[in-house]
Amino acid sequence: MRFTILLSLFLAFIAPFSASAQDNADKLLGIWESGNGKARVKVEKISNKYYGKIVWLREPNDPVTKQPKMDKNNPDESLRATPLKGYRMLKDFVYKNNEWTDGTIYDPESGSTYNCVIKMKDENTLEIRGYVGVKALGRTDTWKRLETKK
Amino acid sequence: MNTKALLLFWLISPLLLLSACKKEIKTTFSLNNVALVAEGPLTEGSNTAQGTVKEALAAFLKEHNLTPEQITNVKLTKAVVHAPDSVGFDLVKSITLQLASDGAEMVEAGVVNPVPAGAKMATLQLPAEPKNMLYTLKQNTFTLVADLDIKQDTSMNFPLTGNLEFEVTHH
Amino acid sequence: MGNKSSFLWAIFALFCPFVLLSQTPQDTIAPATEEEDYSQYDNLGFADQGAKRYCSPKIFGLSPQRFVSVAWDMQLAHDARFSTIGAYDEGDNPPVAETGRVRSAGGLRLGANIPVVSRNSILWQMGANFANTAYDIRDIQRVTSDNNSVATALNERGLRTAGLNTTVFKPLGEHQFLLFQGSADLSGDYTFSDMQSLRYLRYSAAAIWGKRPHDRKQWGVGIARTYRVGEMNYIPVILFNWTSVNRKWGSEVLFPARAHMRYTVNPRQLLLAGYELEGQSYRLNTLSPNERSLEIRRGEMRARVEYQRHLFHFVWLSVQGGWRYNWSYNADYLEDGREFFRGFTGNQKYAMLNELTNPLYFNVGIHLVSP
Numbered sequence: 001m002r003f004t005i006l007l008s009l010f011l012a013f014i015a016p017f018s019a020s021a022q023d024n025a026d027k028l029l030g031i032w033e034s035g036n037g038k039a040r041v042k043v044e045k046i047s048n049k050y051y052g053k054i055v056w057l058r059e060p061n062d063p064v065t066k067q068p069k070m071d072k073n074n075p076d077e078s079l080r081a082t083p084l085k086g087y088r089m090l091k092d093f094v095y096k097n098n099e100w101t102d103g104t105i106y107d108p109e110s111g112s113t114y115n116c117v118i119k120m121k122d123e124n125t126l127e128i129r130g131y132v133g134v135k136a137l138g139r140t141d142t143w144k145r146l147e148t149k150k
Numbered sequence: 151m152n153t154k155a156l157l158l159f160w161l162i163s164p165l166l167l168l169s170a171c172k173k174e175i176k177t178t179f180s181l182n183n184v185a186l187v188a189e190g191p192l193t194e195g196s197n198t199a200q201g202t203v204k205e206a207l208a209a210f211l212k213e214h215n216l217t218p219e220q221i222t223n224v225k226l227t228k229a230v231v232h233a234p235d236s237v238g239f240d241l242v243k244s245i246t247l248q249l250a251s252d253g254a255e256m257v258e259a260g261v262v263n264p265v266p267a268g269a270k271m272a273t274l275q276l277p278a279e280p281k282n283m284l285y286t287l288k289q290n291t292f293t294l295v296a297d298l299d300i301k302q303d304t305s306m307n308f309p310l311t312g313n314l315e316f317e318v319t320h321h
Numbered sequence: 322m323g324n325k326s327s328f329l330w331a332i333f334a335l336f337c338p339f340v341l342l343s344q345t346p347q348d349t350i351a352p353a354t355e356e357e358d359y360s361q362y363d364n365l366g367f368a369d370q371g372a373k374r375y376c377s378p379k380i381f382g383l384s385p386q387r388f389v390s391v392a393w394d395m396q397l398a399h400d401a402r403f404s405t406i407g408a409y410d411e412g413d414n415p416p417v418a419e420t421g422r423v424r425s426a427g428g429l430r431l432g433a434n435i436p437v438v439s440r441n442s443i444l445w446q447m448g449a450n451f452a453n454t455a456y457d458i459r460d461i462q463r464v465t466s467d468n469n470s471v472a473t474a475l476n477e478r479g480l481r482t483a484g485l486n487t488t489v490f491k492p493l494g495e496h497q498f499l500l501f502q503g504s505a506d507l508s509g510d511y512t513f514s515d516m517q518s519l520r521y522l523r524y525s526a527a528a529i530w531g532k533r534p535h536d537r538k539q540w541g542v543g544i545a546r547t548y549r550v551g552e553m554n555y556i557p558v559i560l561f562n563w564t565s566v567n568r569k570w571g572s573e574v575l576f577p578a579r580a581h582m583r584y585t586v587n588p589r590q591l592l593l594a595g596y597e598l599e600g601q602s603y604r605l606n607t608l609s610p611n612e613r614s615l616e617i618r619r620g621e622m623r624a625r626v627e628y629q630r631h632l633f634h635f636v637w638l639s640v641q642g643g644w645r646y647n648w649s650y651n652a653d654y655l656e657d658g659r660e661f662f663r664g665f666t667g668n669q670k671y672a673m674l675n676e677l678t679n680p681l682y683f684n685v686g687i688h689l690v691s692p
Contacts, residue, residue, distance in 0.1 A: 031365060035441035037374045037495070038536070040362050046200065046250045046293050053297065055196050056362035064567050070263065073588045078278040081263040083244050086196030086297045091256045104255075107692065109381060111588055112635070114692050124368040127440075130692040132635045137388050139692045142441040146365035195362070 025095030028118065031055065032126060032143040040146060041090065050100055052090030060085060073111035084108055090128075093118060105130045114138070174222065177318045179210045184294050184312040191305045192298075199296040199310050206287045210318065221320045224284040228315035229260045229274040231296065234308075238270045243299040247274055247312070251292035254285035259314070263299075283316065375441040375492040376533040382564035382571050384583065384591050384629055385637055385690035388434060392686030394452070395427035396645050399680035401458065403471045406615070406652075408670035415674050418465045421458040421472045427682070428453035428479070434488075436691075444490040455479040469608050471617075471652075471673070474510055480603045480619070482508035500529040500541060500560070506548070509604035509616075521604050521614060521658050523548055529560050537564040537571075549578055549598040551620030551649035553660055581627070589631035596624045600648065604658075614655040615672060620648035623682065632687075641684040647677040 028050050031042050040056035062069050071082040093103035098119070105116040105128065114130035115138075121127055124145040131138025186201035211218065229247055233239045244263035250256045258281075260274030286292050294312050379386070401423050404415040434448035456475040463470070484506030491499045503526040511517035525548055531541025541560035546553065556577065564571040564583075571583040573593070581595030600620035609615045625643025632638050652673035655661065663669050 031362065033365075033367070035375060036377050036536075040365065042196075042362075044198065046295060047291070048252050049250065051250070051256065053196060053198075056365075075589075076258075076277045076279050078275050079258060079261055081244075081275065082246050082261045083263055083299055086244075086246065086299050088246075088248065088256065088297065092250075110385075112692070129439075132388070132689065132692065136435060137689070137691070138439070139436060140439040140441075145368040147368045148365060 021095070024098070025050075025100075027120060027123065028093070028095075028100055028126075031146045033146050034143055035141040041143070043090065048094070050090070050093040050095070050103070051088050053086055053088045054084055055086070057085055069108075071108055071111075073108060075111050090116070090118075174319055174321065177214065177320065178227075179207075179224075179316045179318045181206060181312075181314045181316075184314070186294055186296050186310040186312055188296075188298055188308040188310075190307045192300050192303065192308060194300055194302050197298050197300050197308070199298060199308060201294045201310075201312065202291055203294060204291050206289075206292065214320075216320055218288055221284055221318055223282050223317075223319040224287050225280045225317045225319075226259055226276060226283055226314060227317050228313075229276060230271055230313045231262075231274065232271045232311040232313070233269070234310075235270060237308075238268060239265045239272060240268065241301050241304060241308070243301055245272055245274065245299075246297040248295045248297075249283060249286045249292055250295050251286050251289040253289045254292075256295075257281050257283055257286055259294075287316075373442075374495045376495050376498055377536075378444055378490040378492075378498070380533065380539045380562050380564060381536050382568050382583070382585060383562060383573060384593065385688070386434070387432065387637075387688040388691050389689040390430070390432040390686055391688075392430040392432075392639070392684055393428070394430050394682070394684040395425055396423075396682040397425065397680040399423050399426075399678040401472065401650075401678075402676045404674045405465055406469055406672050408672065409674050410668070410670060411651075411674070413674060416465065419461060419463050419470060419472045421461040423677070424457040424459055426454050426456050428455045430684075430686070434486075442492065444488075446488045448486045448488070449484065450486065451481070451483045453479065453481045471605065471608065471675070474605055474607050478510040478512065478607065480508070480510055480617070482506050482601045482603070496533055498531050498533060498541070500527075500531060500543070502527045506601055508601040509606055511604075511606055515606070517604060517606055518658075523553070523602050523660065527558055529558060531560055537566070537568075538562070545578075547578070547600075548602055549600040549620065551600040551618035551651070552602060552653070552663060554664055555662075591629040593627040593629070594625070596622055598622050598648070602653075602660075605652075612657045614658040615652055616655055617652045617673075617675075618649050622646040622648050625682075625684075635690050637688045637690050639684070639686045639688065641682075643682060644679060645682045646679045650675040650677050 028043050029045060031040055033040050038058045039054050041052040042055045043050055043052045057069060060068055069084040070080060071084060071087060072080050074080050087108065089106040091104050093100035100118040103116050104113050106113045114132065116128060116130050117135065119127045126143040127140050128143055129135060129138050129140045181203060184201050184203055186199040188197045188199035207218065231245055242265050244265060246261045247259040248256050249259055258277055260276045262272045262274050265272050296310060401421050402417055403419045405418040407415060409415050431451045432448065434446050436444065436446050438445040456479055458472050458476045461472045484504050486502065486504035489501045493499065505522045505524050507517055507519065507522050509517045509521065525546055527543055527545035529541040529543030531539060533539045539562040543558045544555065545558045546555050559574065559576040561572060561574040569585050573583055574580040577598060579595065579597035581593040584592045586592060598620065603617045603619055605615045605617060623643055623645050625641045627639055627641040629637055629639045651671045652675065654672045661669060
């Protein structure tokens with residue numbers, strides 16, 4: 001009986017914080033525009049991780065082939081037919097310590113995948129840092145949240 | 151060391167060496183009829199269909215009397231996606247398939263672009279350098295994620311069925 | 322000055338057509354096809370009304386930017402002739418003090434370039450570099466009884482340069498930017514156990530205003546204070562980076578410091594051809610009496626072909642081969658170590674007029690590259 005009461009009190013104390021942490025993690029969900037305005041990425045949640053896929057490209061067609069852009073720089077030749085629109089360039093992010101970490105970002109221009117960490121500067125601004133090995137050796141891109149035009 | 155002992159050593163050593171090298175066996179393993187659905191309304195462009203697979207390896211391990219530790223590699227050898235009979239893949243330009251799980255990295259399974267006109271099933275082009283999917287399949291649950299490039303807006307759900315074939319390497 | 326500035330103009334003329342041609346209206350990316358419907362993601366605006374877009378410091382197709390570099394640079398055999406120390410005008414024919422056969426000159430080169438602040442609105446990088454030139458001079462013939470043996474000093478101690486640099490890229494919106502570079506270099510025949518005073522640091526800087534009209538072109542104009550031809554000078558600079566529509570061809574130009582044409586074999590292999598000017602003012606500590614600094618104004622023009630290749634992860638290999646043209650190996654006395662400005666028209670005397678013949682050279686490096 002005593003244990004049940006203690007457990008209930010403990011859960012009642014913990015629950016709001018857990019819910020709050022989850023709310024914060026889900027703030028990443030939505031549509032974001034990359035710093036150079038060339039791509040818009042929709043962040044979704046699959047199970048307990050966050051993934052981002054390209055849903056819009058400023059230049060959706062290859063200027064040479066005039067066809068929708070594909071992942072032609074992928075190091076795996078067999079995957080070069082993957083369309084860029086819909087491409088999951090952000091993968092496997094987990095929310096920890098007020099940031100989304102342990103994920104990767106893919107650069108279709110080079111076909112390279114980098115370690116990545118995402119921080120939310122404010123509700124509408126993300127700092128996406130792709131790095132090589134250590135965070136000091138990287139580059140930060142600022143993404144802005146998008147919403148339907150009024 | 152006398153001659154007899156030396157002879158015994160040279161006779162036994164190869165046997166010991168051979169027994170220490172565990173023989174690797176390759177077995178085929180299939181995950182059939184994995185249900186995925188892209189929930190409508192669907193818009194022109196990229197949409198996602200997802201399906202959950204629970205305890206993917208359980209039946210295989212039981213059938214072959216194996217433990218998870220005995221498996222060293224799981225390689226995807228075939229991926230086929232089926233569309234609903236009534237619709238086919240007429241609305242779908244391309245399909246990219248991935249396996250996602252909490253305990254492992256997202257892994258590309260394959261792509262078909264473009265989906266052949268009038269097709270009701272699509273066999274995906276697999277990666278030339280397939281990644282080891284063991285860690286994904288070992289998870290209690292993983293999600294099969296199909297990114298579909300849809301040709302036009304539609305209000306309906308789009309269910310798919312996925313059939314995956316793997317080559318499992320184990321001791 | 323005449324021959325060398327003519328050479329510079331010739332190089333400019335060689336690259337001019339590429340500059341001009343790529344400015345023509347035809348070289349624009351194809352517009353998106355009108356019939357494409359981008360779906361619901363087209364009609365979106367920033368949630369944050371004050372948000373701005375900024376241009377990137379890079380364009381498509383550029384050779385990878387390097388975080389850390391380790392390279393070995395070596396010039397092959399060539400001849401050297403050192404004059405006596407005196408006071409000479411550039412065209413003079415001073416007495417020869419020494420001659421020698423330089424069997425090799427070169428050594429280790431290290432570089433690092435790390436972002437300190439890396440945001441869309443500003444990029445600030447700090448870097449460090451080190452280059453060692455060890456000389457192997459044989460058959461040293463002393464023509465005069467002058468005790469000042471530059472050849473011996475070079476043979477025994479070599480020359481080295483170490484410096485710190487900083488770069489700031491400030492975009493002014495989507496299509497314009499400012500670029501600042503500054504560096505401080507310590508160059509001489511010092512060793513790490515017998516260091517040169519920091520009062521002999523030499524400073525360089527450049528400021529460029531530029532435009533990035535689209536993802537495959539970036540150009541700018543500016544001014545630089547530079548030691549690239551050995552002695553301090555102020556010169557205009559032109560930046561021009563360009564990549565063709567099919568992403569195969571391109572240029573990477575920061576004229577007159579360097580200019581290369583680039584051919585992309587594939588995203589993991591590049592070929593470049595062009596030239597680079599290198600230079601520093603090297604103090605010969607062993608031959609500098611009191612505070613009077615004898616400094617070799619070493620400037621080189623390296624015409625080369627370079628092959629760059631991705632090895633694994635973010636590590637790239639570069640292999641350069643080419644011809645090293647001696648721009649200057651003259652020496653100046655700097656009173657109290659203080660720099661003076663000669664420029665293209667100054668008539669200050671040289672302390673030595675030296676000559677080196679022009680050998681082939683090679684450079685092999687391993688680099689950790691940036692995202």
